[in-house]
Every structure is written in structure tokens, then in C-alpha cells.
Amino acid sequence: MKLEALDFEDLDRFRIRLFILGGVVILIFSLLASRLWHLQISQGELYSEFSQGNRIRLISEPALRGIIYDRNGVILAENRPAYQLQLIREDTPDLENTLNKVSQALKIPYSFLKEKIEANKDLAQFKPIILEDDLNYQKAMFLETYQDDFPGVSIVIRPRRFYPHKNLASHFIGYVGIVQEEWTELPEEKRSSSQIVGHSGVELLLNDHMIGLDGGRQAEVDHMGRELTILGDPVPSVPGKNIYLNLDVRLQKVADEAMTLGGVEQL
Incomplete structure (x- = not known):
């Protein structure tokens, strides 16, 4: 018991x-x-958006700006390809280390790169930050060759404004730059974070005529932001309108030479 x-x-x-x-x-x-x-x-929606952005990207194709001709069809302003250095923060696990490596490899001051990052701190997720707008060929090819060492950094070919006659009639033709406060004056369909707009002269006066409509494509990318597969049909960009001026570049050259010989500098 x-x-x-x-x-x-x-x-x-x-x-x-x-x-x-x-x-x-x-x-x-x-x-x-x-x-x-x-x-x-x-938090499902937030993580879903982040994951989707890490996998699928909308890659823009900037529209070519309209060409400026003189009265005889001589080109005064056109577009030429340039190597643009871009960085996407979300694809860069160690931002400081990557900036240091880019600075040393491409001989670009670290402070300059840091300023670019700070100036774009409010940029939307997965939007590229332009670190350098016109990188030379040797530097661009070096980064392309060793891209695995620079996560989140890429080289993109973008159109850049070119004036074949340099300073000839530059006060009249004007110049362009990355959009800032002028962006709000553009039609909504022509707005882009990297849009080039006129800042003076004909480039400014006829800016809305020369700006085209950006195109783009949806693509699948890897963890470093490199493009793997294009999804669906790309949307082609629509170039801006060309402009013909009454200016005769030959007469302008003669006038400039006469002013120089006479000891008068062009304003």
C-alpha cells in the first residue's frame, strides 16, 4: 500500500x-x-514592396532632347552618349566602404561622392543617384570590368548635350542642366528625376518643345542590381522636337573673327 x-x-x-x-x-x-x-x-505590404523592388525594377530610357540647327541645317546643339556613374543605395550593403572604393579606383574625391549622397537623401527607394554625369571611357570600362567589387554602382549610357561650335553664339543658344526648380513648370508627363532642362537662351526659351517623353522597361535584377531579364514590352522614348533658327553660323563666325581682329571680345 x-x-x-x-x-x-x-x-x-x-x-x-x-x-x-x-x-x-x-x-x-x-x-x-x-x-x-x-x-x-x-508589415506585409512594406516587405512585399521592398522585396518586389529588390527583384523587379522600372528602368527609364531618357528621351533625346531636340537638336538645334541654324538656318542652313548646321547643327548648333545635339546629343552625344556619355557614361553616367550611378548608385542605388538599397543595392549597397556597406555604403561607406563602397564610396571609399569608388573614390580610390576612379580618382573621385570622397567628399564629392558624399555630397551627392546627402543631396539625394530623400530620393525614393531604388532610384539611382547620379554620382558622375560624364565619366571618361577608361574609368567607365574599369568599373564595368570589376563591377562585382562595387555593389549597387553601375555605368549607364545617357545622352549629354554637346555644342560642336563651342562658345560660338553661346549667349544666344544658351545651355542646359539637371532640372531643379524648373521641374514644376514642365507638363507632368515630361517630368523625370534626371530631366535636362534649358537654363538660358534658346535652350530655355524653347525648352518645352525640345523635351521629349521618357520611355522605359521593366526588368528583373539580381541582388547587386544588375539586369537579368526584360519583362514585357519596353516603352520607347519619344524624342523632342528639333529647332531651326534664323541664325547663320558662317556669318556668325565671320562676325566673331572680325570682332577679335578689331580688339573687341564677344560678350
């Missing part, structure tokens, strides 16, 4: 331990379920 009582006591202790263990297991699963709900329901 005494042995049976002892067995019942052991059984009671076992039940108590089992009850406690069951409570701990239930608590752990409750915490896991709560965390899972937070990730999938509460």
Missing part, C-alpha cells in the same frame, strides 16, 4: 511538470504566431 501511495505522488509531480512544460510550449508558439502576424499582416 505504501508503494502505491508513492507511485501516486510521482504521478502527480509528473503531471505538474507536464502542465508547466505545456504552458511554456504554448507561450513560445503564441510569441511566434504574434511575430508571424506582425511580419505577414501588419
